[in-house]
Structures are given as structure tokens and as C-alpha cells.
Amino acid sequence: MASNRPAPAAPFVPSQQQPETFGYGSYRTDEGPWEEWNPTEESIRPVRGRHRVAKQRGGLARSSTVLGVGVIAAVGAGGMASAQTGKPPVSISLPDLPNVGSLISDDEPAAETTATPLSDIGGTAVADSEDTGTAHADAGEALRTRIMAQAEQQQVQVDTKAQAATEAALAKQAQEAAAAAEKKAAEEAAAAKKAAEEEAAKKAEAERLAELARQYTLPTSSYTITSTFGQAGSMWSSGYHTGLDFAAPTGTLIKAIHSGTITEAGWAGSYGYRTILTLDDGTELWFCHQSSISVSVGQKVSTGDVIGRVGATGNVTGPHLHLEVHPDGQAGGIDPMAWLRDKGLTP
Structure with missing residues (x-):
């Protein structure tokens, strides 16, 4: 510049x-x-x-x-x-x-x-x-x-x-x-089913017993149960009672409990006059201490047929019917009370 x-x-x-x-x-x-x-x-x-x-x-x-x-x-x-x-x-x-x-x-x-x-x-x-x-x-x-x-x-x-x-x-x-x-419903259904089955079983048993009752009958009437099965005492040679005693007046009718065959009819020592009725299943029914026998061996009888009368023969203290039950002819008997109840009968 x-x-x-x-x-x-x-x-x-x-x-x-x-x-x-x-x-x-x-x-x-x-x-x-x-x-x-x-x-x-x-x-x-x-x-x-x-x-x-x-x-x-x-x-x-x-x-x-x-x-x-x-x-x-x-x-x-x-x-x-x-x-x-x-x-x-x-x-x-x-x-x-x-x-x-x-x-x-x-x-x-x-x-x-x-x-x-x-x-x-x-x-x-x-x-x-x-x-x-x-x-x-x-x-x-x-x-x-x-x-x-x-x-x-x-x-x-x-x-x-x-x-x-x-x-x-x-x-x-x-x-x-x-x-x-669902579990509760299943349990209720199972319980109901079980109850129904039990009810049905009871009903069936009742029907069976009713049918048996028509086929079975008590051996006598107008009686009193004086001695039961297994009762101990010196009066019996085995040491205990082997049957069921129906005390009734002498001459009271004795009936066939069920249909079968007469396999024995006569004197039996301490049992007095005895009649043995053998059922179709092999069960032997012993009717002891009779005053008389109305059947013979080999005779077929039906339920309710008269086979003898109440007495006091043999080793007894009074007139009564001594009943014994021997399944399959066994020497040792069973309780006649239980056997009769199983057949729909109440002694």
C-alpha cells in the first residue's frame, strides 16, 4: 500500500x-x-x-x-x-x-x-x-x-x-x-356302586335263603333250645356237647330237614333210637333219642316228611331231639345252629 x-x-x-x-x-x-x-x-x-x-x-x-x-x-x-x-x-x-x-x-x-x-x-x-x-x-x-x-x-x-x-x-x-x-365324583360313584352291589348281594342272599327256606325246614316245632354245640359238661363222653338239643314233649313229630335218603334207622347206644338222613351233597343229619322211628334204611324222603317222634331214649335227662350235622359223613360234627342259619332257618 x-x-x-x-x-x-x-x-x-x-x-x-x-x-x-x-x-x-x-x-x-x-x-x-x-x-x-x-x-x-x-x-x-x-x-x-x-x-x-x-x-x-x-x-x-x-x-x-x-x-x-x-x-x-x-x-x-x-x-x-x-x-x-x-x-x-x-x-x-x-x-x-x-x-x-x-x-x-x-x-x-x-x-x-x-x-x-x-x-x-x-x-x-x-x-x-x-x-x-x-x-x-x-x-x-x-x-x-x-x-x-x-x-x-x-x-x-x-x-x-x-x-x-x-x-x-x-x-x-x-x-x-x-x-x-372328578375324583370326588368317582369316589361317590364307586361308593354308590359298592353300596348297590352290597344291596344287590343282600337281596340275592335273602332270595337264596328264602328259596332254601322253601327247600329246608326245622326238624320240629313247639321246642326250646336247651344245649348248644361245644358246651362243656361231664354228661357227654367227649367232654363237650356235640350237637343242638330241641327240648319238646315226648311224641312231638320229627320232620326231614331236607330231601335225601335214609342211611340208618335203629338203636345207637347212648344216642338211643337214631335216624341218619344223608343229603345229596353227602351231609349226614343225625336225629337222636327218638321215642319211635317212622322210616327205614334206603327210603327217599322229601323236605318236611315225618321220620319219627321226640323221646328220651339213650343217655338223656328228659325228652328232647339231639341233632348233629356231619359234612361228608365225617366223624366230627359241626355246629348245627350255624348250618341251619346258612340254610335260611333260625332255630
């Missing part, structure tokens, strides 16, 4: 040193010598060419570009401060400065430049601050919405799991209740 012509040197006089308007510290002797420069119209005449210097006004060269940059920096700093502190922006209204070409005196036309009004700069900075705050607010709201959505999703998952567990527990309880009810 072209510079002004140097002014003629003036003699340096230290005692005439003037205090500096701007400076740091006291006057330094290693600097200088300084000489006063007073520009004149001749010294500031513009130089023809590409490089030009603007005219000085009031001893200070001002450039719209430099001043504009400073104002922009100031306004920007003010806008940042306003955005940081949160205070409402303050509008700055400054007149638009002329461009650099108006400050340069030259015959050649200067390039056109466009100056941006400071009011627009301030407004743009404020708008940017507002946009930034809005962007932060939108980002915060988006983050909050996302967190709430995640929390809600987690809560939904927890509720779903809890509901599934509850439904599983209810289903298990229902299955257990159904199984218990």
Missing part, C-alpha cells in the same frame, strides 16, 4: 518531550527519537493508482468496513449475552453507514458494496437465539416423551406378565378343582 510522503525531520529536544496521550508506563529513552508529524494537504494528496487512502476527517480515518465489523461483534456479543441470561433482547437502532467508496475521493467509480443494517444483524442474532432455545426445548420434550414411552412400555410388560401369571394360577386352580371334583 502506498504511504504518505515523509515530513522533514525536526530537531529532537528531550526537554520538550510532551506526555503521551496513550501509553503504558513512563517515557523510555531507548525508544525514539520521536518527531512531530503535521500532515498537510500536500502530504495527503491522493496517489493515482490501485491503492488509495481515504481522506482524514478530524484527524481519524474511519472505514465503514472496520466500524461495521466492530458493531457486528458488539451486537453479536449482546445477543449471546441475552440468549445466555434469558433476558428479552434489546433492539438496537443505528443509522446505516455509507460504504467505503463514499469515503474515497477518486475519479474512477468504486465497486458497489452493500451494507447490512445493524438492526437486521441484531434481529438475526435474536432470532437465532430464539431458534436455539426452541430447538433445546424440542429436544428436551422429545427426550421426555421417549422416557415416558419407555416407562409406559415397561409397565405394560410388567402388567402383562402379572396378568399371565394370574391367569396361569387361576387355570391351575381350576384344573385342580376339576380334578378334585
